Amino acid sequence: MYAAFTVYPIFRQFDISFFSWHIFPGAASPFVGWSNYSFIFHDPVIRTAAFNSLLYVVITVPVQMALGLFAAAMLTDRLPGATLWRALIFIPVITSWVIVSYIFAYTFSAGDGLANSVLSLFAGHAVRIDWLAQTWTGNAVIWLLGIWKGVGWSFIIFLAALDGLPRELVEAGRVDGASERRLWRNIIVPSLRTSIMFVLVLLVIGAAGVFQQVYLMTAGGPYNSTQVLFTYAYQQAFQFFNFSYAASIASLFAVVLFSFSVVEIQVLRRHED
Amino acid sequence: MARPVAAARSKAPVAPGLFGIRRRTKTRLVIALVFAAISVMPLLYMVSLSFQPTGNIAINEAGLIPTHPVVGNYISAWTENSFGHYFFNSLVVSLAAVALTVAFSSLAAFAFARYKFPFKEVIFYLFLASLAVPSLELIIPQFLLMDRLHLLDSLTGLVLIYSTSNLPFSIFLLRGFFEGVPRECEESFRLDGAGTLRVLTRLIMPLSLPAVSAVAMFTFNFAWDEYPIALTLINSPSHRTLPIGLALFIGAHTTAWGPFMAGSVIATVPLVIVYFASQRWFRSGISIGGMR
Numbered sequence: 001m002y003a004a005f006t007v008y009p010i011f012r013q014f015d016i017s018f019f020s021w022h023i024f025p026g027a028a029s030p031f032v033g034w035s036n037y038s039f040i041f042h043d044p045v046i047r048t049a050a051f052n053s054l055l056y057v058v059i060t061v062p063v064q065m066a067l068g069l070f071a072a073a074m075l076t077d078r079l080p081g082a083t084l085w086r087a088l089i090f091i092p093v094i095t096s097w098v099i100v101s102y103i104f105a106y107t108f109s110a111g112d113g114l115a116n117s118v119l120s121l122f123a124g125h126a127v128r129i130d131w132l133a134q135t136w137t138g139n140a141v142i143w144l145l146g147i148w149k150g151v152g153w154s155f156i157i158f159l160a161a162l163d164g165l166p167r168e169l170v171e172a173g174r175v176d177g178a179s180e181r182r183l184w185r186n187i188i189v190p191s192l193r194t195s196i197m198f199v200l201v202l203l204v205i206g207a208a209g210v211f212q213q214v215y216l217m218t219a220g221g222p223y224n225s226t227q228v229l230f231t232y233a234y235q236q237a238f239q240f241f242n243f244s245y246a247a248s249i250a251s252l253f254a255v256v257l258f259s260f261s262v263v264e265i266q267v268l269r270r271h272e273d
Numbered sequence: 274m275a276r277p278v279a280a281a282r283s284k285a286p287v288a289p290g291l292f293g294i295r296r297r298t299k300t301r302l303v304i305a306l307v308f309a310a311i312s313v314m315p316l317l318y319m320v321s322l323s324f325q326p327t328g329n330i331a332i333n334e335a336g337l338i339p340t341h342p343v344v345g346n347y348i349s350a351w352t353e354n355s356f357g358h359y360f361f362n363s364l365v366v367s368l369a370a371v372a373l374t375v376a377f378s379s380l381a382a383f384a385f386a387r388y389k390f391p392f393k394e395v396i397f398y399l400f401l402a403s404l405a406v407p408s409l410e411l412i413i414p415q416f417l418l419m420d421r422l423h424l425l426d427s428l429t430g431l432v433l434i435y436s437t438s439n440l441p442f443s444i445f446l447l448r449g450f451f452e453g454v455p456r457e458c459e460e461s462f463r464l465d466g467a468g469t470l471r472v473l474t475r476l477i478m479p480l481s482l483p484a485v486s487a488v489a490m491f492t493f494n495f496a497w498d499e500y501p502i503a504l505t506l507i508n509s510p511s512h513r514t515l516p517i518g519l520a521l522f523i524g525a526h527t528t529a530w531g532p533f534m535a536g537s538v539i540a541t542v543p544l545v546i547v548y549f550a551s552q553r554w555f556r557s558g559i560s561i562g563g564m565r
Contacts, residue, residue: 071308074301081305087552088309094548095316096498098516099537102523103315106322106530112333114318152312202404209407212500216520230409237413238505247413254410261405 037248045224046249049232052139056228057207060146065199067147068154069192076162086159090152097149101216104145105132135225138218142226145213150206154199161195162188197268201261208257229253316541323347323538327531346535350522353529356536358511359518364543366431366514367496373436374443374492375485381440382447383473387459397448400441408438409501416505426508434506435496443488450481483554490551497544515540 040046071089075082092100107114108131119127131137165188173183189196211230214220220227220235229249237246324342325335350356384390385397415434416425424430454477462476478485500516507513513521519540522533 067308071305074304074308077301079298079301079305081302085305085309087549089305089312091316091545091548092312094494094544096500096516096519096537096540096544098498098500098519099319099540100315102520102533103319103537106330107315107318109333114333114337117333148311148315151308205405205407209409211409215501230407234409234412234501237416243413243417250410250413254406257407258402258405 045227045232048224049227049229053208053228056210057204059143061203061207063147064150065154067151069158071155072158072162090156092149093152097212101213105217108141132218133222138226142213157195157199161192165191201264319534319537323534327529330530346531350532350536354518354521356518359513359515363497363515366428367493369432370435370496371489371492374439375489378440378443378447379478381444382451385448386451400444403441412505419506425506426512428512430506431503434502439492439495446484446488450484451477454480486551486554490547493547
């Protein structure tokens with residue numbers, strides 16, 4: 001019995017690592033060597049895709065964290081109906097990507113979709129933006145959906161952290177006459193450091209893996225201009241059957257992302273001391 | 274950590290808040306309302322559209338609130354495209370994934386929390402490291418592996434992938450909780466003649482209900498709405514899961530918007546039920562995960 005419980009997880013671990021080692025089928029195949037990798041650096045679409053993925057991380061992660069923290073700060077003290085508001089703010093996280101992607105696509109449809117109608121109302125004249133058929137508006141809708149769906153997640157973690165904050169500390173600071181801004185900067189935010197690190201690292205990984213809403217809403221179009229790394233790799237693998245090229249994109253990406261996460265954690269750790 | 278906090282909150286209503294007691298309640302209420310409204314708006318829009326004819330939706334003639342609500346979308350969503358069958362497939366896959374994930378992750382977490390074995394922390398960090406891999410990163414090797422195992426186009430293959438991809442986070446979450454269960458409890462339980470498996474299922478798991486329900490909810494949620502892997506692995510119509518079935522309503526030239534919206538409402542209901550059922554416990558489950 002004892003052996004079963006100790007040995008089994010190790011076996012399980014081999015199972016998992018078995019999956020992970022297979023990340024590198026491109027590299028494991030000696031017949032092509034590094035040619036797939038060198039092609040990556042000469043592929044213009046990769047440049048767009050990498051840029052779009054990076055942009056997605058740089059834009060959606062800070063916004064999600066800021067909005068999540070803000071909402072958590074608003075809801076941590078007693079508030080009428082707090083349980084309901086908390087539950088509702090988390091709802092986007094559990095919704096299905098397929099469903100919300102198409103709902104957003106419909107809301108931002110060309111002609112007089114809901115988004116255009118609302119904008120027309122404010123602008124006073126008819127606004128007719130073909131959102132998903134242009135590079136920047138298409139990207140904006142992709143970001144918007146990512147942020148809408150993600151805020152609830154950082155919200156719930158920051159909320160749990162704020163709820164666990166020793167209130168006496170904050171109150172003591174207030175009695176000492178510290179301004180609200182100083183309280184936040186010197187007491188509250190520093191004590192949230194672990195949660196901030198946790199949220200940041202996982203959000204960056206999640207955002208770097210952006211795929212579904214791009215695949216479903218713009219499919220990387222028009223002319224590959226909203227392509228992100230995973231939509232491009234997926235297209236290469238399962239539409240053009242360039243499995244090894246797609247695998248080398250994914251492998252290179254895994255290495256970059258993993259090293260980045262390690263660096264990120266190290267830097268944040270150092271700030272702790 | 275979570276339990277003492279929850280206890281402190283319910284026992285001491287006078288504890289000073291972040292903003293002092295009852296300060297700025299009105300402003301905060303308005304902001305909370307705005308956040309909640311924005312969060313549910315697209316879903317309310319979905320519900321409203323599901324009661325309007327496809328023709329109106331397609332030419333953007335649908336109102337925010339249906340003036341002449343129709344239920345036809347629900348009937349055609351459920352009867353056309355074997356939607357009911359996809360629903361059933363998804364239910365089977367998700368429940369199986371939940372069962373496997375909960376079973377394996379609690380066994381592993383129990384071993385990590387209670388036993389000493391060689392390279393324990395190294396193995397644990399390997400698990401953690403796989404959190405840094407986005408799920409789609411593995412889609413090509415998984416496809417090739419499933420091909421070799423003759424599990425392409427099978428629901429079993431999906432169950433295996435869904436449960437393994439949820440293991441690292443689940444083990445991480447459960448280990449923290451399991452370690453919090455006092456050893457004295459375990460020893461007295463053992464004195465009563467309980468075996469290891471009994472200790473785990475009758476003592477440690479019930480005491481870690483928040484974390485276990487969080488694991489169950491996240492796994493169910495993931496398996497229920499997972500699209501790209503199912504799209505890639507599943508070929509035959511009889512093995513399609515719900516997300517694939519939903520995406521089929523959206524065509525390149527003709528889109529059945531009404532049935533899509535109705536189908537989406539149907540597909541969202543189980544998620545909301547599972548969420549609200551586990552919500553009570555899983556928030557404190559998360560707080561531990563976030564603190565470590």
